[in-house]
Amino acid sequence: MTLAEVAKAAGVSMPTVSKVLNGRSDVSRVTRAKVEHLLDSHGYRRRTRTPSRSPLVELVFHELDSIWAMELIKGVAQVARANGATVVLTESGTRHTPAPEWLGGVLQRRPMGVVLVFSALPQDVKQQLRTAAIPFVVIDPAGDPDPDVPSVGSANWSGGLAATRHLTAQGHARVAIITGPEDMLCSLARLDGYRSAMAMAGLDVDPRLIRFGDFHVQGGFEQAMSLLDGPDRPTAIFAGSDLQALGVLEAARLKGLNVPRDLSVVGYDDVPLAQWSSPPLTTVHQPLRQMAEQAARMLFRQDEPGEEAQRIELATHLVVRQSTAPRPGGV
Amino acid sequence: MTLAEVAKAAGVSMPTVSKVLNGRSDVSRVTRAKVEHLLDSHGYRRRTRTPSRSPLVELVFHELDSIWAMELIKGVAQVARANGATVVLTESGTRHTPAPEWLGGVLQRRPMGVVLVFSALPQDVKQQLRTAAIPFVVIDPAGDPDPDVPSVGSANWSGGLAATRHLTAQGHARVAIITGPEDMLCSLARLDGYRSAMAMAGLDVDPRLIRFGDFHVQGGFEQAMSLLDGPDRPTAIFAGSDLQALGVLEAARLKGLNVPRDLSVVGYDDVPLAQWSSPPLTTVHQPLRQMAEQAARMLFRQDEPGEEAQRIELATHLVVRQSTAPRPGGV
16 A cells, blocks of 8 residues: 555545654644554555664653662663664653653654553554654563563563472471562462462462562561561561562561561562662562663564564572571471 | 864864864864864854754763662753753763763764763863853762862762761760772761761760771671671761661671661661661761752753853751661660
8 A cells, every 4th residue: 555545545635644654743633543543554664764763762661760770771771882872761651651742752753762661552652653663662570561562571470489489498388478569460470470389389378478569668568567467477478579578677677577587588570779688688580681681672673574573571580698598497 | 263263273174163063073083172172262162053952961870880870860850851851861981981982972962961970071071062062060979070060969078977966966986987988079078077076076086987988788798897896896887878888787687786776877878778778777868869950950051141160069968767776875
């Protein structure tokens, strides 16, 4: 289908189709949607006349406050530099999708590609990036990828399994889990890994030992204060994230429990502060920097024909430090 | 002096002067230096024909690993956004100065301004940014500013004084300090603040209680292991940075000392992890985000006539959390 045919089918002029293709803002929302739908449904991408692009890679966060942000920035920056590009950093929108005004800025900046740290992208964002021929990849540590968007995540179920097996192997039978929010797939995958490890060790799971947190220090602290209250407290807690593990350490301190002598604690993420806590955290290493490098590399590969949307999950592994020990009273 | 006169004085053609002004790379290093020196010594800045600039603010770090980096990014991003600009992030060079190849990239990107996290800028970097009419400001938490460059720092001496007075006011007499590296002015300013606070409390300073660290966890840990070894150990340590304070907490744990019951610890910086440590750290708040906002605002103000290079130091203040307590045995 030629552009003239697209213009005819949409009932607009050729210059209007051009404006849509060039991401200009002086086109009505309705017309833009109609033209983009036609372009998209015919698989039109500007392969032949690639627009001049700025040597920029855009990295978009919903909030820079994330403890992950710096590792992701470093990974993208490294691959960008290797490809002669610089990193533009934008912060935008809510937890799940970028804000609409962000898109106008991207179309003007014309970066070589966009790495988004979001779990879902609205249809019109995907469409506009595609018609503007700007490659994009989602880093999705939450594990809830859009099937038609290239994305990079990590192996959450295996991580939950490894964390819990480490504890059961040291004789812990009352093992609690504080996973993340109930509406995030990564929380559920880590919880299922925990359940499988408990089953593999022949241990029953006490439903009172399963808690949902918020992936922040406060959530870990509150759930741990409740878990450690009472006589049949757990001897080990898989804390679901390093920040939640810090909250568990503080709860243990206030309860007069020594970690790891009286309570073993395993984190998740292995962000730099995991090795600086007292005691240093045993934790599941999530390869954040490599995930970001992988995402940025996928941007540059999208120019090669035959590359389709894909999902890559990088492996996680357990890092044993000093917050875990055999069960009190012997294995 | 007109550009024609500059060309004549430098013994080059007008197009060559233009090339230098436009940051083009096809001019020899010697010629560029000669032309720029002439332009600079006659105070030439392209006020009248401001070159078109990209709506970008460039933030340059020597290394993104700094625990400060995220707070600084957030501050610059906020002011950039308020001015319709986006943040470009570059990492470059050694601890003290940006690498030469970085400059070529900046001249091509033509940002609205550059915020550098460095203590010193080489003369030719300053000259090239000035002739290209790209405003720049240095964020210099190390406290060692170049007099002819606008910069933002914070009040290190007052911070050291406040940290130490908090300890002496609680009856501590054997107060140790682990300050930063001996070659950084901020380390010396914090140490002098400590000395003044000790003198104000009528206390002698035992020179064995003064240590120089590296501002990282390991330095704090090693110095604390040595300080806490022996019978006349200090009852309080001003740790010089939050990371060093984390190292002190770990040393205390290994020595079987309870913080704050047996040992009080004060950090410096108040980065987010200070409130997540166990116990949460009493620390000196360094307003990193505000420093970055201030630096970014100064960029936009440099277009206003009459603005000259200036140094701004923002105030620090003590935040009391749970790592400090009255001296064992009573005040």
